[in-house]
Amino acid sequence: MKILAITNQKGGVGKxxxxxxxxxxxxxxxxxxxxxxxxxxxNASTGSGIDKxxxxxxxxxxxxxxxxxxxVVVTSEKGGFxxxxxxxxxxxxxxxxxxxLARETRLKVAIAKLSGVYDYVLxxxxxxxxxxxxxxxxxxxxxxxxxxxxxxxxxxLSDLVNTIKKVRAHLNPTLEIEGLLRTLFDNRxxxxxxxxxxxxxxxxxxxxxxxxxxxxxxAEAPSYGVPVLSYDKGSKGALAYLELAQEIMHKxxxxx
Ligand code: ATP
Ligand code: MG
Numbered sequence: 001m002k003i004l005a006i007t008n009q010k011g012g013v014g015k016x017x018x019x020x021x022x023x024x025x026x027x028x029x030x031x032x033x034x035x036x037x038x039x040x041x042x043n044a045s046t047g048s049g050i051d052k053x054x055x056x057x058x059x060x061x062x063x064x065x066x067x068x069x070x071x072v073v074v075t076s077e078k079g080g081f082x083x084x085x086x087x088x089x090x091x092x093x094x095x096x097x098x099x100x101l102a103r104e105t106r107l108k109v110a111i112a113k114l115s116g117v118y119d120y121v122l123x124x125x126x127x128x129x130x131x132x133x134x135x136x137x138x139x140x141x142x143x144x145x146x147x148x149x150x151x152x153x154x155x156x157l158s159d160l161v162n163t164i165k166k167v168r169a170h171l172n173p174t175l176e177i178e179g180l181l182r183t184l185f186d187n188r189x190x191x192x193x194x195x196x197x198x199x200x201x202x203x204x205x206x207x208x209x210x211x212x213x214x215x216x217x218x219a220e221a222p223s224y225g226v227p228v229l230s231y232d233k234g235s236k237g238a239l240a241y242l243e244l245a246q247e248i249m250h251k252x253x254x255x256x
Contacts, residue, residue, distance in 0.1 A: 002252060003111060003121045004178065005140035010156045011127035014146045014183030016043040017218055018244075019124040020079065021237070023048075024227035025245035027080040031119040034073065036107075037086035038136055039126040045085035048076035049225030052087040060089040062110050063135065064096055069110045078226040082118070094131050103131060104171055108139035129163050137167040142178035146212075149182055149195035154202075178251070181244070183212045210244040213237065 006015050006022075016039070023035045036059060037044040042052035052058075061067040062084065073082045097103040111121060123136040137143065143164060147153045161177075168175045180203055186192055200207050212218075215237035221228040228238045 001115060001118055001121060003123065003139055003141045004144050004248075005123045005125060005133075005136040005142070006144045006146060007123075007125035007133060007136060007160070008145050008147060008156070009127055009129045009133070009160060010147070010153070013148050013153075014181075014212065015127075016047060016124050017222075018144070018146050018181060018183065018212070018241075019044050019122050020047045020222070021218070021227050021229070021241035022245055022248075023076075023081040023083075023120075023122055024079040024229045025241045026120050026249075028229060028242070029245055029249065031249075032117065033081040034069075034084065034114070034118045034121045035076075035079075035081055036069075036084045036111075036121065036123050038090070038107075038123055038132050039086060040088050040091040041126070042085065042087045042090075043222070044124040045083065045087070046225060047222035048079050048081075048083050048085075048227070050074060050076065050083060050085045052085060055085055055087055058089060059084045059086045060093050063090070063093045063106045063132070065106065069114055076227075078230040090132070097131055104134050104138050107135040108172075111139050129159065134163075134167060134171070137164060137175060138171040140172070140175060142176050144178055144181055146181045146183045147199075148184045149189075149192040149199070151191065151195070153195055154198065177206055178248075179206055179208045181208050181210070181212065184214045185211045186214050208244065208247055210240060210247050212240045212244070215240070 023033045045052045057072040217232045217235035218237035221231040
């Protein structure tokens with residue numbers, strides 16, 4: 001079971017879009033996938049066709065210790081993956097957990113109980129380096145960092161890399177950065193090309209070969225509560241996420 005935290009404290013870089021569409025793509029390639037929505041915005045839930053306003057149970061109840069994951073998981077009808085949904089209630093967890101014991105390992109312990117059920121668990125993190133994100137980094141086997149190739153992209157990256165180092169030192173010694181994913185990419189943009197080249201010179205093999213283009217289909221699909229594969233399977237966005245799924249599966253085979 002590979003547990004991938006999809007994280008970047010910068011907002012709007014394509015974390016959720018990547019989670020939903022990578023999940024659906026892995027399913028289409030025969031994998032069992034669980035997506036865990038860790039953002040009170042609940043965008044991954046909505047984008048997977050789940051009505052977040054009327055949830056009886058959500059990831060919030062798992063983190064505060066009231067429910068186990070299997071009690072809150074539902075299935076995304078069009079995506080074919082399971083999802084632990086989230087909504088605004090999750091914002092309260094941050095405060096409620098402050099004085100609790102083992103507050104950083106809540107998610108890790110919850111996921112451990114699922115062993116054997118899923119091939120991939122994808123964690124959609126909020127745009128913050130908060131306790132929920134630390135829970136994700138503590139539970140994860142690896143981190144995927146989606147980023148837009150723009151001027152300020154590299155600046156935020158060092159804060160994230162430092163957080164990852166701290167989590168590695170204190171909570172999760174085997175955590176690794178699996179890859180940096182270039183998202184919302186516009187090939188005609190010179191700056192994007194320059195930043196992309198910089199990324200490759202800094203991070204080398206850690207930059208996924210797959211590039212996710214800016215594609216209107218990817219932005220439209222969530223309003224129907226479906227991944228782009230169900231909405232327009234021939235679109236550039238759908239093909240890019242299929243390619244990413246293949247790259248990730250290949251990487252895993254290579255690394256044993
Ligand atoms: P947040 O930090 O708020 O959680 P996020 O990092 O999860 O944001 P998304 O919600 O995936 O980012 O994407 C931000 C916006 O950009 C959304 O409206 C989404 O539909 C759109 N978007 C994401 N990726 C693409 C893409 N490759 N092409 C076009 N639009 C995209
Ligand atoms: Mg998001």
